[in-house]
Amino acid sequence: xxxxxxxxxxxxxxxxxxxxxxxxxxxxxxxxxxxxxxxxxxxxxxxxxxxxxxxxxxxxxxxxxxxxxxxxxxxxxxxxxxxxxxxxxxxxxxxxxxxxxxxxxxxxxxxxxxxxxxxxxxxxxxxxxxxxxxxxxxxxxxxxxxxxxxxxxxxxxxxxxxxxxxxxxxxxxxxxxxxxxxxxxxxxxxxxxxxxxxxxxxxxxxxxxxxxxxxxxxxxxxxxxxxxxxxxxxx
Numbered sequence: 001x002x003x004x005x006x007x008x009x010x011x012x013x014x015x016x017x018x019x020x021x022x023x024x025x026x027x028x029x030x031x032x033x034x035x036x037x038x039x040x041x042x043x044x045x046x047x048x049x050x051x052x053x054x055x056x057x058x059x060x061x062x063x064x065x066x067x068x069x070x071x072x073x074x075x076x077x078x079x080x081x082x083x084x085x086x087x088x089x090x091x092x093x094x095x096x097x098x099x100x101x102x103x104x105x106x107x108x109x110x111x112x113x114x115x116x117x118x119x120x121x122x123x124x125x126x127x128x129x130x131x132x133x134x135x136x137x138x139x140x141x142x143x144x145x146x147x148x149x150x151x152x153x154x155x156x157x158x159x160x161x162x163x164x165x166x167x168x169x170x171x172x173x174x175x176x177x178x179x180x181x182x183x184x185x186x187x188x189x190x191x192x193x194x195x196x197x198x199x200x201x202x203x204x205x206x207x208x209x210x211x212x213x214x215x216x217x218x219x220x221x222x223x224x225x226x227x228x229x230x231x232x233x234x235x
Contacts, residue, residue, distance in 0.1 A: 009076075010162045013068035018158035020061045021112060024054065025154045028119045029147025038143045039127045047120040051113045062108030066101060066165055073169040088177065095176035100168045104161075111157050119150050160223050167220040167229055171206055174231045181205040182229035184219045196227055203232065 031050065035043040074093060081089045123143055130139035174182070184199040186192045195212040199219070204210060209218045219227040 009072050010069060010166050013065050013072070014159050014162035016068070017061070017065040017162055018155050021115070021154035021158050022151050024112065024115045025147055025151035028116050028150045031116075032119070032123065032143065032146045038123050038140075043123065044120045047116040051116040054113050054116070055109065058109045058112035059105070061112065062105055065108070065162060066104055069162060069165045070097070070101070070169055073166060073173070077173060091177055092173050095173040097169055097172040100172040104165050104168055108161060111161065115150055115154060115157075118153065119146050122146055122149065156223060160221075160225070163220040163225060163228075164217075167218050170229055170231060171218065174229075174233070175206055177233060179206070179231055179233050182219070182231045184210075185228050185230045187226040192226070196222075196225065199227070204229070 027050065028047065031043065031046050032038065034046075077092050078089070081092060123146055126139050126143050130136055181204050184202050184204050186196055186200045188200075193213070199210065199212070204218065206218075209216050209221070212222065215222050217225075219225065219229045
């Protein structure tokens, strides 16, 4: 049996997650602007402290996103298993997804806390680049763009991680009932990358994620990937 539609609708959770992470980017910008001299070591210290202070908040935000995706995941499975036996449906609903959830949670916290740290590294690199340079004004402008760059990365994290969470939960339930893999499905529009277009309709084993553009991952798990796994379940 094959699943014919995207198993989880992630647009809502992704938008909420993106809004939350962009708040981190906005505060990073405030910290950078608070130090007229970006080479001031107190800026790096402030960004480091901010990263450390994010731990509890990051867990709450990540949990909210994962709970929303999990809710949509089980709702999708209920829809596609209507024709299955009650025993199999119960088996799918009660599949052990805890390990996948714990791994996803740890990844989210790490990524959220990395936003201020990456911003600090970016500022440091630009300061070093600007020493003795005739492009001081241009580099200073780039330093002021740190909030914008961080916001862009926050959005990328939100979109990618929400989709990856959906695939991870789908995989956990599918493997629990003996699924060996899935059919790769794309969004079928002009924005689909060529490497992903070539995957359309291919069978992929759960234990052998493909490598596309030097990145390895299942459908929906690569940066900005809108593809999804159409689960194949044996008779």
